[in-house]
Amino acid sequence: DALDVLPDGRIIISTTGNSSVTGASGADEDLFAFTPATLGGGTTGTWAIYFDGSDVSLTTSGEDIDAAGVAGNGAIYLSTTGNFAVTGVSGADEDVFVCTPTSLGTITACTFGPSLAFDGSAWGLSGDDVDGFELP
Numbered sequence: 814d815a816l817d818v819l820p821d822g823r824i825i826i827s828t829t830g831n832s833s834v835t836g837a838s839g840a841d842e843d844l845f846a847f848t849p850a851t852l853g854g855g856t857t858g859t860w861a862i863y864f865d866g867s868d869v870s871l872t873t874s875g876e877d878i879d880a881a882g883v884a885g886n887g888a889i890y891l892s893t894t895g896n897f898a899v900t901g902v903s904g905a906d907e908d909v910f911v912c913t914p915t916s917l918g919t920i921t922a923c924t925f926g927p928s929l930a931f932d933g934s935a936w937g938l939s940g941d942d943v944d945g946f947e948l949p
Contacts, residue, residue: 901926907933
């Protein structure tokens with residue numbers, strides 16, 4: 814339910830539930846990285862966990878990542894299907910928050926906050942779910 818393409822060609826993907834692909838398995842609060850070897854009708858490549866949300870306290874049912882983007886500096890912008898709370902910042906499904914990663918993959922660590930990157934309620938989106946955005 815979220816995806817982004819990194820400058821190195823990897824495709825970052827979030828799923829709506831628990832998922833298992835060759836080389837990686839995760840939950841709806843995680844981001845997978847697909848590294849394509851070939852694209853098209855015979856797409857091939859490898860999978861890995863890019864971001865493990867449970868490692869950074871995204872563990873409740875409302876903390877399913879449904880929008881994600883990785884900035885040029887590596888910061889990960891995230892939005893969830895419901896309310897979220899991580900060290901340094903909390904919000905709702907209309908908000909976007911930022912993980913500045915210190916470690917990625919199966920052992921993910923981030924610095925969050927101290928504020929939201931986008932406060933949807935300040936822009937009249939209370940009760941609406943931000944489920945996609947594009948970073949410049």
